[in-house]
Amino acid sequence: MDTEKMKQDLGGGSVFEIGEPNTAFAQYFIGQSYLKMLTTERVGVGNVTFEPGCRNNWHIHHKGGQILLVTGGRGWYQEWGKPAQELHAGDVVNIPPEVKHWHGAAKDSWFQHLAIEVPAEGASNEWLEEVSDEEYGKLK
Template sequence: MSDFEQIFPLGEKNEVFAQYFVGQSYLAPLTKDSVITNNVTFEPACRNNWHIHHKGGQILLCTAGIGWFQEEGKPAQVLKPGDVVNITAGVKHWHGASKDSWFSHVAIAVPAEGASNEWLEPVSDEEYSRL
């Protein structure tokens, strides 16, 4: 992590959502009122499970390192600092670090009444190794 510089705090080990991640991630809440915003940092090869944001969706502001984002049925796309990902509500997807780089993004939960996350199956090692 010595050459990995980020602008937001690393935060604590992501114990709350650890069951929905392969590998170690860290969570630093940035805001909690009206719009929930977190800095999420992934160690190399860490990724979250496939999931769906029901109502509202999510915005990712990539701030450090190299990562991946994939919507179901589409090719994975490389993420780098400065990239913005708008995730429409109801779209199955995952995101995480590349195999050899730490990765951070600010995750913004788009406010919507009745918004929720549905956590699904992990991204398999086989799927991930093809990237």
């Protein structure tokens, strides 16, 4: 881990602890991510940190949806069939249930967000295909 680059990209460091390598979900990511669950009581909130170029697969949150609070770096969010949106610290992304999407770091920057799982009865995640290198490579 290039901690100096990470600190620079995240605006001097991380507000929340980076956490451990995200091995539990590694099969759904291209590149290295880190996860620190901040709370699992009532509402799950995780601090997710992406190394440059890291992104998760396309996925769908059934029932509850998800909210992303960007805390540092530069990254991307994209919904199926729509152009990707560049993300920076302070951005908020409200992801409705049943929307196919992905999110992750820019090629040249660390990226960090708080991922909030919106509670709902029967809520689940469906992990889908990878974001192709060709697709990702078109982003600036």
